[in-house]
Amino acid sequence: MTPIAILCLSGSVLLIGGGLVASVVALVRRPERADYPDGGTDED
Amino acid sequence: MARAAGGAVGAPREQWTGQVGFIISAIGSAVGLGNIWRFPGVAYENGGGAFLVPYIVALLTAGIPILFLDYAIGHRFRGSAPRSFRRLGGRPLEALGWFQAAIAFAISLYYTAVIAWAASYFVFSFDLRWGDDPGGFFTGEFLQTSDPGFSLDFVPGVLIPLALVWIATLAVLAAGVAKGLQRLNTFALPLLFVGFIVLVVRALFLPGAEVGLNALFTPEWSALADPAVWMAAYSQIFFSLSIAFGIMVTYSSYRARRSNLTGPGLVVAFANSSFEILAGIGVFATLGFFAVQQGVGIDELEGLTGVGLSFITFPAIVAQMPGGPVFGALFFGSLAIAGFTSLVSVLQVVSAAVQEKFGLTRLQATLSIGGAAAVLSVLLFATTNGLNALDVVDNWANNVGVMASAVLTTVLVLWVRRRGEELRRHLNAVSTFQVGRVWTALVGAVVPVVLGAILVTGVVSLVVDGYDVYDRGFLGQFGWGTIVAVVLLTLVLTALPWRRDPDAFTPWPTLPPARSAQQGARR
Numbered sequence: 279m280t281p282i283a284i285l286c287l288s289g290s291v292l293l294i295g296g297g298l299v300a301s302v303v304a305l306v307r308r309p310e311r312a313d314y315p316d317g318g319t320d321e322d
Numbered sequence: 323m324a325r326a327a328g329g330a331v332g333a334p335r336e337q338w339t340g341q342v343g344f345i346i347s348a349i350g351s352a353v354g355l356g357n358i359w360r361f362p363g364v365a366y367e368n369g370g371g372a373f374l375v376p377y378i379v380a381l382l383t384a385g386i387p388i389l390f391l392d393y394a395i396g397h398r399f400r401g402s403a404p405r406s407f408r409r410l411g412g413r414p415l416e417a418l419g420w421f422q423a424a425i426a427f428a429i430s431l432y433y434t435a436v437i438a439w440a441a442s443y444f445v446f447s448f449d450l451r452w453g454d455d456p457g458g459f460f461t462g463e464f465l466q467t468s469d470p471g472f473s474l475d476f477v478p479g480v481l482i483p484l485a486l487v488w489i490a491t492l493a494v495l496a497a498g499v500a501k502g503l504q505r506l507n508t509f510a511l512p513l514l515f516v517g518f519i520v521l522v523v524r525a526l527f528l529p530g531a532e533v534g535l536n537a538l539f540t541p542e543w544s545a546l547a548d549p550a551v552w553m554a555a556y557s558q559i560f561f562s563l564s565i566a567f568g569i570m571v572t573y574s575s576y577r578a579r580r581s582n583l584t585g586p587g588l589v590v591a592f593a594n595s596s597f598e599i600l601a602g603i604g605v606f607a608t609l610g611f612f613a614v615q616q617g618v619g620i621d622e623l624e625g626l627t628g629v630g631l632s633f634i635t636f637p638a639i640v641a642q643m644p645g646g647p648v649f650g651a652l653f654f655g656s657l658a659i660a661g662f663t664s665l666v667s668v669l670q671v672v673s674a675a676v677q678e679k680f681g682l683t684r685l686q687a688t689l690s691i692g693g694a695a696a697v698l699s700v701l702l703f704a705t706t707n708g709l710n711a712l713d714v715v716d717n718w719a720n721n722v723g724v725m726a727s728a729v730l731t732t733v734l735v736l737w738v739r740r741r742g743e744e745l746r747r748h749l750n751a752v753s754t755f756q757v758g759r760v761w762t763a764l765v766g767a768v769v770p771v772v773l774g775a776i777l778v779t780g781v782v783s784l785v786v787d788g789y790d791v792y793d794r795g796f797l798g799q800f801g802w803g804t805i806v807a808v809v810l811l812t813l814v815l816t817a818l819p820w821r822r823d824p825d826a827f828t829p830w831p832t833l834p835p836a837r838s839a840q841q842g843a844r845r
Contacts, residue, residue, distance in 0.1 A: 282540060
């Protein structure tokens with residue numbers, strides 16, 4: 279592969295894949311809020 | 323008294339079993355045929371590596387913001403698209419919800435046919451049944467394609483797998499949200515990812531793979547100055563994420579009220595785009611192999627997107643490849659699974675809508691709506707006119723129907739009803755990832771302007787230039803006819819009475835200027 283193609287491939291994997299990893303890590307660390315507003319425990 | 327989405331009086335609303343179940347199901351919905359057969363070709367034809375710039379910009383400025391908008395509407399107003407929009411803005415917006423459900427219904431009719439084709443080709447892969455003429459086999463022996471025009475000449479080789487796909491779809495829908503949709507995705511999504519990764523790794527070791535990857539990822543920076551490239555990026559992101567036609571409104575309504583929305587939304591959006599990048603690598607590594615085998619450049623190959631890529635180009639490649647039957651089975655198996663997990667989400671939009679409007683049980687809705695859809699699907703797409711009809715209906719349903727739905731949603735919700743701030747505060751009240759006023763600006767300004775431009779350009783092109791080789795009469799019947807049918811369905815379904823008052827509802831949490839749906843309905 280040419281260097282510029284490798285750069286674009288790596289960049290896309292890092293940006294998109296990095297976004298996925300970062301969002302998963304953030305969600306694992308804090309899956310839910312600790313301070314929901316009052317109510318919301320019933321269902322319609 | 324509560325009536326569940328399942329329709330049983332007194333039963334609670336159906337729910338995902340938890341956050342992971344919702345995320346897996348939402349990814350299963352987003353990752354569909356377009357990820358595999360559309361993204362790679364669109365990226366290649368719109369600047370290659372440079373396309374990633376507008377693609378990522380579109381993801382951040384339109385894809386994720388509209389995804390959050392859908393989540394907020396469905397979660398806050400606790401219903402299918404018609405009921406959620408009714409509660410948000412009264413009867414005029416209920417019509418928007420029915421417009422979305424009607425588009426979903428239209429899309430399900432032909433989406434099922436493509437899955438049936440993919441399932442058939444999965445079987446054909448094992449003996450490479452298309453021989454040395456995949457194009458002739460596909461349009462001739464398999465589809466028996468006739469000249470464009472309504473036909474009642476059924477093709478048994480399509481009819482039987484199509485009927486089987488409908489039976490499987492209705493079985494999943496009848497089983498419900500947790501035991502049907504979520505259970506299917508929990509099984510199918512890992513299978514899809516493992517199968518597709520095996521395919522991509524195999525493709526990377528094919529001779530000539532680097533030729534394909536160079537073609538896909540070498541940037542043509544001048545493309546960034548072309549507005550058409552930016553429009554292609556926004557269209558790709560938009561169609562890929564299953565947004566703006568009721569799916570994510572419906573899916574988020576099945577989350578418990580105390581549920582994180584934006585955090586899982588980011589996971590879904592980036593997972594969907596990651597799969598697209600993976601598909602781009604796999605598809606173009608394979609095309610590179612084929613180009614080298616043929617002694618031509620990638621730019622000389624035909625059929626780099628859609629039906630042509632999947633059912634003509636890929637079979638031709640598989641026929642020349644060592645271990646081709648296994649590769650073909652992996653490809654068509656992936657296509658069928660990705661399509662099926664999206665299809666059930668599309669039909670859930672319709673099923674949930676009629677359950678709520680007419681007080682039907684889940685089984686009643688599945689049998690009535692699914693039965694009607696199955697009959698129409700067979701009549702339109704299991705005949706010798708199936709390929710022509712699918713090509714045209716798909717183009718109009720997406721480029722006119724879904725695009726109009728997105729523009730109308732942002733204009734009516736943000737500009738006319740002015741509920742953007744309320745929805746933003748709803749997202750922040752329940753979510754871990756907070757959205758600022760920039761989100762309101764994106765969904766209220768950037769999205770309607772950009773998607774509105776794409777919609778107008780597309781409609782003008784269809785009116786002035788027509789579409790492909792089809793004559794005006796055929797485009798009128800199957801293209802504009804689809805839009806007319808969607809609008810008529812919208813008007814009729816909006817006018818019919820609700821079995822149970824949808825406006826007897828108070829949004830949670832209470833957020834000024836939250837207004838009850840009764841107030842909205844009175845306006």
